[in-house]
Amino acid sequence: MLKNALLTLLSLAIAIGLGGGSVWYTLDAQSGAGAIRIGPWTAFPDIGTLDADPYSQARVARQGALTLGRAEGLSFIAETDSRGEDLLRECSYTIEGGFPTARFWTLYVADQALDPIASGRPHRAVLHSHEILRQPDNSSVITVAPNAAPGNWLPISGSGPLRFVMNFYDTPIAASTGLSDVKLPTIVRTGCNG
Template sequence: MLKRAVLTLIALAIAIGGGAASVWYALHIQKGAGAITIGTWTAFPDIGTPEADPYTNARVAREGVLALGRAEGLAFVAEHDSGGKPLARECVYRLEGQLPIARFWTLYAADQSLDVIATGKSRPAALQSHQVLREADNSVRIMASSRPAPGNWLLTAGSGPMYFVLTFYDTPIASSTGLSGMELPRIVRSGCDA
């Protein structure tokens, strides 16, 4: 009798623990159901629409974010550089390449909860389309580091993992046809502090 009760408790613990772990994993990964990936950038184009899958809806509800509708814009998140290594605040990155057509875009360095990194300085860890310098071919080159850099500089601070969040507002890429053949900036690691 006691053996059967212990085995039942073990089975329940495995079932509940395994179920909770799988839900946690599904809600924390940046890739998965409903995601599209362009280079190192991942987005959920159905977020904020009736077509969103249950995991995307649960992610929005858990994070308490106001999701952009399909006609409003699209947010891309990068958690790895172009070499496949996880992004780290201690490293220097160069974001370079073309950006799709959009009325306005923002780029910020984020912590694990996708909030803007607190830099402890008056300069935020964010840039927007109206303040960047462009190359002759209309591409951008942005340095992301804890130390100032010439040209476009995105301040990062602290240590540990980070993400880049690139959001396009009022853009044709929010429709499914606008995503074909699209390119986003490459993220190249230039070095790391020891």
């Protein structure tokens, strides 16, 4: 009798542990139901709408985030560079290319919970479309590094994983038909400390 009770408790502990772990992993993953992937960037276009899948709704509830509705804009997140390697704070990156049409956009460095990372300097670790320096072809080159760089620079400090978050506000790409031909900047690792 005691053997059956212990086996039942062990089975329940394994089932609850594996079930909870799989849900936790799914809510942290930047893929899955409703995800749109463009190079290293991932977006969930339906996340702020009534059409959002249950996992997206749970992700928003767990993070306590305010999401953008389809008419308001779209948020893209990158957790790897263009070669598929994880983004790390101890490395330097170049984000290069054109940005889709939007009334306003922001780019910032975030931790795994998508909270902005403090740069450790007076300069904020965020850039927006009104302050960005552009190339003659209207593209941009942004350096993400611990040390100051000429041009567009996002400072980072510390060690561990990071994510890049791009928010586009009042943009036609938020419409369901606008995502098929969107081009987003590439993310290239240029070096690492240590």
